[in-house]
Amino acid sequence: MSTRAPEKEYRTMPMFGRDAELKDLGALVDGPGDRSGILIEGEPGIGKSALVEAAIAAAAVAGLRVLRTAGVEAEQSLPYAGLHRLLYPLRRGFDALPTRQFDALAMALGVSDTTAEPSPYLVGLAALTLLADEAADRPLLIVAEDVHWLDSASAEVLAFLARRIDTEPIAVIGTLRDGMATPLCDAGLTDMPLGPISDDDATALLDSLAPELPEPIRLRVLAEAQGNPLALNELPTAVADLTEFPLALPLTARLERAFAARGAALPASSRSALLVAALNDGDSITETLSATGVLLGSTVGPEILTPAVEANLIDIASSTVSFRHSLIRSALAATATADERRRAHLALAEILGELPDRRVRHRAAGSVGPDEQVAAELEAIAERARHRGGAVVALERAAALSDSPGRRADRLLRAAELAVDSGRRDTAERLVDTARTLPLTPGQQATANWLLSGFDDGVRESPSRIAELAGLAVSVAADGYPDAAMRILWGAAMRCFWSEPGPDTRRALLAVADALPIPDGDPRMVAVNAYVAPFERGDRVMGHLRALASTTGRDPEVDRFLGSAALQVGAFDLAAHFSAAAAPGLRAAGRLGLLPRALTVQAWSLTRLGDLATAAPVAAEAAALARETGQPFMQGLATAVQAEIAALHGDYSRAVELTAEADRVGLASGARPVLATVQLTRGLIALGEGRFDDACTDLSRIHDPRDPSHAPALRAYFLAEHAEAAVRAGQTDALRELLRDLESAAAAAPAPALQIGMRYARAVLAADAAEEHFETALAADLIGWPAERARLHLAYGEWLRRQRRVVESRTHLRTARETFDALGFTAWSERARLELRSAGESSPNRSPDAREQLTPHELSIAQLAAQGLTNREIGQRLYLSHRTVSTHLHRIFPKLGISSRGDLAALLPTEDEAPRSTVIAYVIRRSWRHRRVA
Structure with a gap:
């Protein structure tokens, strides 16, 4: 090259x-x-x-x-x-x-x-x-x-x-x-x-370039140039031709004509050589001369280009030809006839025998009408292409040269699929539209219909589209294409996460899934069931997820959507596990389109579990990568998670700012999970500020089917916050009605988040039987859910103090304070301190944890350094240069009051592969340290 x-x-x-x-x-x-x-x-x-x-x-x-x-x-x-x-x-x-x-x-x-x-x-x-x-x-x-x-x-x-x-x-x-x-x-x-230069500057420039121009010509050039410096430089030499140009002709076209006119004045052989150079996709003078020789039927030497050099159209170095301006190249190509261009391309193809890919491209450019041999060679180029963009171009040209409508459709759809992978929406839509003008087989029609859903998971489409996809999946499966039907069904199921199609459509999707000859334990089928029926099929999904969690060696993309499936059924610990397992493989392969999806699910789940210190850098990276890879709905969800983390930390101004940003994305795209997380965060802010009526209103919106933030699965997983707000706002009747609405789902589904929330709500609603309900809730397996356990201890301690059982209350309140301190739940730890003070026990001031002194980006770097990774290894993980990592570490050390990376391990607990163990170890360490201080 x-x-x-x-x-x-x-x-x-x-x-x-x-x-x-x-x-x-x-x-x-x-x-x-x-x-x-x-x-x-x-x-x-x-x-x-x-x-x-x-x-x-x-x-x-x-x-x-x-x-x-x-x-x-x-x-x-x-x-x-x-x-x-x-x-x-x-x-x-x-x-x-x-x-x-x-x-x-x-x-x-x-x-x-x-x-x-x-x-x-x-x-x-x-x-x-x-x-x-x-x-x-x-x-x-x-x-x-x-x-x-x-x-x-x-x-x-x-x-x-x-x-x-x-x-x-x-x-x-x-x-x-x-x-x-x-x-x-x-x-x-x-x-x-860069706009045109002023009239005075244009006059000064023209006078410096062509001081001898007669006044009428000078005025005409200034008018035609319109402040364009190149036009002021070029047009004086072509002024004789300007009178033939229509005044409305765009300036670029005028300049191209001026350059073309200069080329037209050259000898015919030089014009041929210039056209070859203009159409060549390399700059080798040897190639240009050899192809010109083929075109003219005789050997030519470098002197054939001398007139073009003297006319200031090209420069010649020792082995290359370069045009003095890109408009010269395009002018020569545009003004040549179609036959002249075709013959020049074929001449180039003839001399590029040792470079097959370039040879085929020139043969394709020189072909007239269908040429299946060239089309097949272009298709082979696409298969070898080192980048999807080049493959798309090759396949589209191959489609144009195909000798049958079926082959043309296949190539167009394959090109569209690669365009989807590359994030090129306009190109993919154009290719699919072109393919649909041809007679398509059922398989091709299926491909055309589901292809474009790769953008935004169909977020901006009408929910009615989901029912259409269900019918299409049935048709495709009946034609003997179960894998294609599964892909269509998966696209439909994903839409059930971002939008709400209604129970009839969900049942139709389940019927299609059940009829497909695909095992129930296939990860794709597990994910479809989780997305379409998180409560109705929750028990079945949970069984498969637990079995799959003990196995390894899967494609990281499979782990990614298993993480999403676990989130749907309220198994946030499993969601964090699968997503964390997916991330390293996606990083290593450079699959940055999928990585922010896995990171967002991981951050969302870890935040719900209470591991804010791990979730914060993950959410920040997810938002940045989603922005970079053009996934606004995923960026909105990651931003909403960042807002939730800020609210739990007690940084309400930051939470409000991030909530507004996520809300804009969610409303624009109709992405219900984004809007649901936004409403959760608003409820958390209102709770922290003591605005319990506002908190109840914010959280109630998630349960209203008419509200854009209504997310059928996620609404069941914020019950603890909703119950607290309702009890404190005196809206217990509405809370009881909500619990009755969820009883059937809770009875059918083992969703951990739903079960935890239901137990909490029953306890805070109970009167005489509150103690029994609190003890039952605390007896449940909450090992991986420290935030929920601390919330129960806080509520139980508050209830005990109101019952004047002060000594008993202190144990629960102290546990809540220590856990919330460890997790960084500022507002909740302050509530526990106030309750303890009312119970006659003072609390040590909470010192911010080392991780809270860093930005999420700095925390990502610091955590990896604490694990012993080198700067280069950290850079490879985070897609940064190792020198950037070094710069950040030198900023981090003073913040933490340390002088070397060796001190990081003592300050920052290392991030384990399993988020559950990370949270528990972190809480235990902090709790034990506080006990020793006390």
Whole structure:
């Protein structure tokens, strides 16, 4: 692959009217401060590359090393072409990378024989490690021009880098055409919109470039250029042709015509060579000359390009051809006839025999009408592609060349499936729509119908869609496609989590599931039953989950949806177990699309269990990764969990802020679990502030089928909070009615969260029999549920004190205080202290735990360091550079009053693979320490 420098503006021009932009770029080069880079956006010729060259000159003065790449339209289908160009100068450092990172980068850049597709995120981590190591010796400036034309794989990696270099001596400058999209738009770079220069600056620039222009022509050029520096530079030389241009013609088209007119003045043989160079997806002068020779039927030498060099259209280095501006390349391609382009592509195909993938692409571009042989070769390219973006392009072109509607549909749907995996909604929808214009088999129709549900789990679709999918699954199963039917059924079941289709639809889904020839213990079937009927099938689901929890070696994606299934049936300890088991495998494989889903379920469950210290960094990472991977509904749920954690910590202002953010996401998408968690958090805030009527109102909304926060499964798992609010607000009648409504579900389902909540509610509602109910509730197995056990001790102690059994109350209140202190439940520990004070016992002041002094991100790093992981190992876990990890640790040590990582283990309990044991060990340690102090 080539290593040419990016294409530059047509001619070096004086800089007019860009003082503010030059100042900002100079400041970035001197030290990025609170920003990682700048994205310069503007129309072609507006001066983006001129500013880049000025920044590069400033970087040279400041001692920075500059690494450059550029998007090339002809290379958009070549995965990692842009990244190869950027990192090729650092190739000697590849061997120092950790093994997995080296393998991913080597596969991506084609320096490995392995054909497996590397995860873009592992490639990004490898690039980050490589660049961070290089920057440690000398600061770096990364320049990426024309990022709208970068291949999608390189663009994703550059966006990944831009999000993670805030603590590194690395700055990024990118250039982007107006109105075009790139992942770098959402990577945290500072926008620098570049508009036309002022009339005075345009006049000064034109006078400096063409001082001898006659006044009428000068005025015409100024009017036509509209403040575009490239137009002011180029149009004077093409002024004779301007009179033929319609005044309404866009400026870009005028410039292209000006360049095309210059190309048209060249000898015919030079024009042929230029067209070959413009259509080539490489920059080798040897390739251009060889293909031109095939096209002309005779051997040609470099002199054939001399007229184009003299006309300032191209530059020739020792072995490469590069265009002076990207508009020149597009102008030459656009003004050639279809036959001329076809013949040039076929000439290139003929000389690329040693490069089969490129040869096939050019053969495909030169084909007219169906060509099944070329289509099959393109399909093979897609199978070998190291990035899904390149595979999508190859499959779509293969579909166009297919010799039958069936093969065309297969290829379109396969391309759409890869587009879904890549998160490219527009592309997937377009491909599916195209496929639906063809006669489809039942299997193809099924694929077309469920494919797009991969986006957002159908969150934004009408609930009626769930019934449609149920019918489709029946039809597909009847046609002999049980696995396809299972995938459709799974998509329908997922929708039952995010929305509420009603009991009839849920029963229809269960009937479909029962009829499929798939074992009841299949993890997919377990998850479907949990999502569709968490109470009706809860007993069956729990049995399978307990059996599966004792086995290992599953695909981490299976563990991920088993975790989700466990959450549905109120087994939060199992949900945390399965999700924690899934996360390492998803990390190692770089499956960052699935990782935030597993982390969100883990954080949600751990928070309900009371392990806030473990849940906080997990929720923060889940929210960040969901945002990065474009999963707004999952980001909303993770943010709602963060809000709940803040409320339990007693940080109500932060909880309100996060709740509002999650509420916006949940309302926009109609995601009921997000809104239910939001209402739970509002209830917690109101409880902590003593607004019991408000708390009861907030929590009651979750049970109202007409309310958007109504979540049929989750509503049953917040009973302890609801019962407390109702009793304190004097709304016990409404609480009793709610319990009667849930009795049948509680009798049928062993859901731990529901059973715990029911026992708590019965105890606080009881009068004369309260003691019996409290003792029954505390006798239950609450080993993995310390927060719920502490809540029972607090309520029991309060009841005993009101019965004037003060001595007995102190034991329960003290236990509650110690547990809530250990868990960081600030509001609840203060309540226990007040009750103890009223019972005649003082309490030691609560000292914030070490983990509460750190941000969630810092806590993630500190916990891993406490386990003995090196900075590199921590970086690989969290997708950071090891130098960023070191920077964070140096900030963490002063916060904790320590001087080395060796002290971390004493302050921070290590995170166990099983969250239950982590919580228990943590509580026991804290409780024992408090007893010794007392």
